[in-house]
Amino acid sequence: MKPLITGIHHITAIAGNPQANIDFYTGVLGLRLVKKTVNFDAPGVYHFYFGDELGRPGTVFTTFPFTGARKGTKGTGEVTYTAFSVSVDSLDYWIERLRKYSIPVSDVLTRFGERLIRFEDHDSMGIELVANDQDDRSGWTYGNVPIEHAIKGFYGATLNLKTKDQTEKLLTEHMDYRFIGEENGRYRYGTQGKPGDLVDIVIDKSGNRGTQSAGTIHHIAFRTADAASQLEVRDMLTENGYQVTEVIDRNYFTSIYFREPGGVLFEVATDEPGFAIDEDEAHLGELIKLPEWAEPDRERIEESLIPVKLTVEAYD
Template identity: 75%
Template structure:
């Protein structure tokens, strides 16, 4: 049977100040701002996409920056930590770099045999960097970070739940995931078990539910090859009692959404067509790109957005 789900496509978070958001993810972390557009469901808010050179599926962390938004709180029913993949020898580099920009960094942690560090961005977003030698992706740098230490894309994501059974069943029975291992109450799943497809479920039945706002994840998107495979997974989900949305056109991919049993919003997004459909690859993220239906309102939309500048050279 053909595999319909290929791992993580993107992760979308809610943020606060737009300029601080760009400065942190492109300046401090060195991710490429591959697209600067609007939230299609809230056109007065930016939608930033940060990833590798071309915004390949499995590398893109996206944000909805609401200026002045209060900070959310981590809790159950949420994706609490997004893990990025870095080369095995790069942990010391990143510890020093993050401390240089006054980011509080954990001690080195070990999980499933891999070393990692944990920290939060300015909004309280939970981030991990996992050192490994299993990732052959190229990574990206604007030049302020040595390519040898650059982030390669996602490693995985942690879902913090009161109970794992419903979400585990969804992943393993209907989404091409399989159980890999358990360690200290953390249950790991993957499609191939490699960087970019890992999903961990951490269970705490007594924890408080998370409060979504700045510094929290809005949804977790999984990869599927194209619209045909997307419709197949949509039908499979319908047949097994999951209520998905209709297919939504997000310009750079097609999407369906549904709520997982643990409360996390899931998306299934197509790999096609990608971010180069409205900008040359050499100039991705330079202009505010709008969907066709929003173009007649461009002047009004741009007037309502806080101007942001991209200046990674200031984060050498």
């Protein structure tokens, strides 16, 4: 039977300064700004999408940058680290690059037999780069990162929870995930067990709950093929007692949302239609794109947004 959920679709964070946000993810990390729009639920705030060339599902890290937002704190009930996938021999390059821009970076760590580094962005967002030879995606770069070292997309995400049992039940009984293994108190799950679908649960017995603001993850979205499979997921979750929203149109995909038992906001998003429906593929992310219902207020919305620009050349 074909699985309804096939991995991570996107991960969305709360950020601070919009220009600093673009500079870090396009300039330092080399991701493509594939869409520049607004938060559909708060149109006075940008919504940036960073990913590979086309913003394929499983590559897209998105942000809501609130100018002047205070820093959040890591804790239970949230995704504390987003892991990106790089080639098996790329860590030395990334350590040197991060240090070049005065970004503190961990020593090389080992987890489930793979090497990784850990650091934070300008808002203290937790990021990992995992070196592996299991990822056949090509990645993308503006040219400021050599293509052989470019980020390929997500590797996985870490859920920081007080307990794991009910979340594990959700993942393995209702979301097509399976338990892969445990190492040093870290429990790993995957749909196929490869980069782009991995979810780790780490238990925080202190129980200190995270504070959501700049530098924290707002939600994690999981992939489903289309509207029909999304409705199947929604019906199944609802039948099993989860409080799931109606289907919401996000222009580039449709979404449903619910809280998993540990408090993390989960989304299930469709792979289609993608980011090229309102911009040519060669010019993704160049204009501010608004949903149809917001177009009558474009002038007011644009006046409320701080102007931003790509400054990738400064990060060669």
